[in-house]
Amino acid sequence: MKTLIKNGKIIKKANQLIPAAVWIEDGKIKAIGTSFDESLFDKVFDAKGQLITPGLVDVHVHLREPGFTYKETIETGSKSAARGGFTTVCAMPNLNPVPDTPEKLKAVYDIIEKDAVVKVLQYAPITEELRSETLTDQKALKEVGAFAFTNDGVGVQTAGTMYLAMKEAASLGMALVAHTEDESLLFGGVMHQGAVAEKLGLPGILYSTEASQIARDVVLAGETGAHYHVCHVSTKESVRVIRDAKKAGIHVTAEVSPHHLILVDEDIPEDHGFWKMNPPLRGTEDRAALIEGLMDGTIDCIATDHAPHGLEEKSQSFLKAPFGIVGSETAFQLIYTHFVETGKFTLEQVIDWMAVKPAEIFGLDAGTLTIGAPADIAVFDLEEEAAIDDQEFESQAVNTPFVGWKVKGNTLMTFVDGKPVWTKEEA
Structure with a gap:
């Protein structure tokens, strides 16, 4: 299985955000570049210009x-x-x-x-x-x-x-x-x-x-x-x-x-x-x-x-x-x-x-966006602001005083070993 996360941005040193796409194959990160031929991939996910992180x-x-x-x-x-x-x-x-x-x-x-x-x-x-x-x-x-x-x-x-x-x-x-x-x-x-x-x-x-x-x-x-x-x-x-x-x-x-x-x-x-x-x-x-x-x-x-x-x-x-x-x-x-x-x-x-x-x-094999690492990846929207809504929680519990607080950085997609396990569109 070959998966592409396109149109994203990643953090480089000095806190610069640079355009990036992530090639995932067999559950691992195979390559990170600016763009790849989409015809090579079984699945393509659009990060919509937002942040890709480990x-x-x-x-x-x-x-x-x-x-x-x-x-x-x-x-x-x-x-x-x-x-x-x-x-x-x-x-x-x-x-x-x-x-x-x-x-x-x-x-x-x-x-x-x-x-x-x-x-x-x-x-x-x-x-x-x-x-x-x-x-x-x-x-x-x-x-x-x-x-x-x-x-x-x-x-x-x-x-x-x-x-x-x-x-x-x-x-x-x-x-x-x-x-x-x-x-x-x-x-x-x-x-x-x-x-x-x-x-x-x-x-x-x-x-x-x-x-x-x-x-x-x-x-x-x-x-x-x-x-x-x-x-x-x-x-x-x-x-x-x-x-x-x-x-x-x-x-x-x-x-x-x-x-x-x-x-x-x-x-x-x-x-x-x-x-x-x-x-x-x-x-x-x-x-x-x-x-x-x-x-x-x-x-x-x-x-x-x-x-x-x-x-x-x-x-x-x-x-x-x-x-x-x-x-x-x-x-x-x-x-x-x-x-x-x-x-x-x-x-x-x-x-x-x-x-x-x-x-x-x-000592965990996690927390990194590097070639050969497990394709455990998150995509966050740093632009749109939304209120924390406990009706949208996946948790059974809602015990937090932060409900109603307006925040940015909400999750768009989460991947574990290259497989999407949560996406905003499907939530």
Whole structure:
């Protein structure tokens, strides 16, 4: 099968957009030029003068299957990713059953093989059932395809457990990925501790709940030699700890989510569950530190933390609603509109943070538009502005406060191994 994406533009160095066409053959990129003879191809897609990029890579999503299919399924979550321009996503293991044995992990991959429209890499947990102190058999889980190890959704509360997990992960050449949250410092908090929490009469979450566990873990990573990756960094103290650890030569990488780059607690207008996320929206100084951390390389990449929930359960008070915000279908658009259009980031930086870097830090064969690479490709419209409409979501969930925001950079087409898995015309 020979496929052509014609009339597009790609980014060259110095952030120049140049005309380009991409020749795809047998699932790989065969050539990139300005134009090719269309008669050579079985299928031709017109990019209509818009941006062609490597497919985006998201190292942090929740697909909810098995166990919570009223929130999301592997099919709908992967379609949601495709609509957002993502071609590789890495799914968290807070499922039911938790994939903490090779048999359970293989069962999840069986669903992925059957239903996913993009490439889905499944995390395995650090401990049995996520909450115990009993380590999983990392070697056996790696053998059946574990992408990395994480207890995302909860922090590993015992330093000794984390030390042993890192030691084993290092011996296997696997990454240890952490949701950092010291539960002894939570005190029932549901949003960032500050003036807004006081105004709404809600218990706050301390900065130190996150940063103190990162500080513990980077010391352990230095001692064990593990690759330690920090999920959804949200505070200025966390950025400082990660920056210091990198300067010390510790193998630590980190991600930040779009909502933490764009929103702060002062944006929360009312006590409504759509604004409840973990970690919570922080203060303006935290947001500034996150942006600075991205710019100077302290934070390596952007990941959505796509966390779908049922509408009824999210349409409650902070005190009752679950934590989480969907993001697969809005991430690139929000980042492009909020930062590239305003001149804060370059387009090249954004593609680096959302495709190149996440693939690099986890050693994935993804995130690049080069000859011979898998033809995982997205096409984005940088010109037309449209409001985010939850009625158009491929996800089952709509729990995001960004509905109605006007954005550019909406996806036109997404290809996985050269096959179109989402196109605007067919949506």
